[in-house]
Amino acid sequence: MIVLTVSYETEEYDELLAAVQKANKLRRNILFSLTERVGRTDPLSFYYRGQAQFSGARFFWQNETGNQIIAGLGQAVKIDADKEGSRVKNVRNRWREILDTAVLSGVSGGEGTGPLLLGGFSFDPKTKPSGLWHRFGAGLFYIPALSLTDFHGQTYLTINLACSAGDDPEKLMDRLQEMKKNIPGKLGTIPISRERLIEKKEKEPDEWKRTVQRAVYRMTASDLDKIVLARALELVFDDPINSESVMGRLREQQKGNFIFSLESSGDCFLGATPERLVRKRGNELFSTCLAGSIIRGKDEASDKLLGDELLKDPKNRLEHQYVVSAIKEALERLCKSLSVPDEPIVMKNKHIQHLYTPVQGTCDPDVSVFDVIDRLHPTPALGGVPTDKAVIWIRENEKLERGLYASPIGWADAFGNGEFAVGIRSALIHGKKATLFAGCGVLQDSIPEKEYEETAVKFRPMLSAFGVKL
Template sequence: MAVIDESDCRETIHRAISRAKESGQNSVACMTRKIETLDPLLFYRSARERYAGERFYWENNEHDLILIGVGIALSIKAEKALDDVQIKDKWARIQRNAVISGEQGIEGAGLLLFGGLSFDAKKKPSADWTPFGQGLFYLPTFLLTMRENQAYLTRSIVCTPEDEPELLIRRMKEHENALLSFHIDFEDEQNQLLFKQDQNPDDWMHLVREAVQVMDTTDLRKVVLARSLKLSFQKPINSERALHKLREQQSGTCVFSMEAGASCFLGATPERLVKKSGNHLYSACLAGSIARGKDAEEDERFGQILINDQKNRMEHQYVVSTVRSSLSNLCDQLTIPEVPILMKNRNIQHLYTPVEGICDEKLSIFDAIERLHPTAALGGLPRTQALEWIRTHEKLDRGLYASPIGWCDAHGNGEFDVGIRSALIQGEQAILFAGCGVLEDSIPEQEYEETAIKFGPMMNVLVGRKL
């Protein structure tokens, strides 16, 4: 199913090489064409042999936009987390010097940057997170965009002043043919769990007690504590199979995967940090959690308990107030309901408040990220004190967990969600992450149980059961 238009491709690449010669800087040739719809996971999987370690998958929680990127045309590494100026400036330079042809003005297609930032700007990445550094973004060589029953394929090539056009065209055609000529089925093979390593429950609950005690003597009102669960399997973990199961099991969430060399960070997050579409800005407040019931009656009862629980309502209100404060100066209008509703996912239900705003169409989504991250749902309140306490006391490196992960295109549109309900996969190993908000009336045993519930989505996918 080759879709390359050689005449258009040749003209675009010639123009990009000419621009590179004129400017003295590399230029991206970016070409987008509408194609027949295809299975997005098969496309993702077909790239494994040639592009292993250079793939991403993104499906929004409405399931009307899917992005799959394979190959890295160019990358941007953050020198420190949330280095907004650095990322914005480099992305702006890439766009200014790019030569774009084919379908244009399609949200999520064309020139597009995908990636994520680390949780803590002041914490050096551990060995587990080294491939991602303080943040990693890249422009994919091939981007499949599927939205509203339409499919588009974007090809991006970095052209230098010395490049030979015909060589680039021939190489692109070979890679595209291989990528789109797939005949693959998913194996449903079992992968035996060999052992698991949990953080010591007593030590973690002691940390919760410490946080509660600190709130008695300081102005710290909330701190979010996370813990990890390490799993080891008989064979390397298949990210395609994990994504397939996440799509089946976790409706209403954003399913994502990002590779960096031999590492893969993936999950199904219910929490949007920020979405920008034209002059519309969207965010979400998600805090306060309880388990799903065994039947409809119990589920309704649990939901009412959550809605009426003072601790959870206070925790949720902290998030609402910080999101409102963060976005008020960026938006001319901001709409936030007064009362939260329930968001029900397969394993857990949350208190949820949607946020909508009207902003300047030229606003960078990175400006919104810088103001929002981390919200009180992932860090605490006040933000600076909570982050310092987490940095000093938490016994793990969050890396991209609980951090912004997502995309932005050349039209100013994009979406970043929060990387929760997630796992870091490296060969046969997986590290699962879960966290909870600690307030002055938190009960350590209940907080521990909440994190156990939040391991559920990834446990179901990787193991097939809860442990």
């Protein structure tokens, strides 16, 4: 259990009072955010234990090194990203407005602690989310009611409250007290999933290959150079899927990846992605160029041979280079200095190897992590080249709803830090059904069958997390 003490004779009460007075004066809602250092607790168990109180409104994040883990429960303030056009700027502006008047109380734990904005955007704001993704819209962002961050082994808990004009401070204090009493703590037992797979449905594989072929023709006949095409696979179980055990498996099996989940009502989007879109730490920016793929070998020697083959393969190198050029160009406009290695290296994940170029830069102080997302998304690892034309081609020809697949998902804090990954190697859980997504970079010389096989490999991390035998 996480136990926090409560008293009305504290600074925290004075600060809550100050937040209410501000709300009265400005006639608008004011965020009150209280952060305390707590005993070491795994945010994944806080997430699990939060199920009873906050089911359908949970967020989880673990960075690729595992030294930063964040769980968010409930929604204190929701930000609507559902406006067309400049949705990323809308979210950035709203977050800034909230922080401008927020009252922060308690301790400051630095990067990824204190009040956080959690969530993700959809891939393409111009496709109206329908059946599958209707609960996520063009994006879903919120400041959680509770968040727990483990950063380099230290754990911080934050409680957020939205104070409105006319609120009774005593009642708010009671609410704060109530929240403190009910903080989900350590977990006794990890939930075990009992659901069994009853059906595995590939969505129209032959038609998908024909779409790849059409993309190839289209690129041969026009100035389009790259189109990333995705396909879906559906798993049906005999009982509602336990997303928590899927999370547990992802964490065990996909070391070196970003593990994420974002719930919306009864649905849960989750995955283990190798691809960082941006990390912002103060003025430092980090991004990842990741494109070009090959399977893992059965032993060390064959694995190395495959990695070397990938490094030398002209199609994969070009597929990768498009991403490097685009990220470089986008970040050059935001950065005072930028370092981009000349040659990619190989990133090895459990099921797949990729060409990988890490990018690092220093940006101006007023650049927000959302400005970076606005410039970068979608990179040619997910969209294509040129971006606008490729996205239109995808919108008109790819026969699936991407929703938040291949899109930025992550967090921003109040101190100018934030991190977003691209939601690939992912699935959307809806009751007994999970829809898995996998895409690949199609170029003029793509062979549909080979791209099909590549996407089959990219399904593996999620299949394995769902307990499906490979």
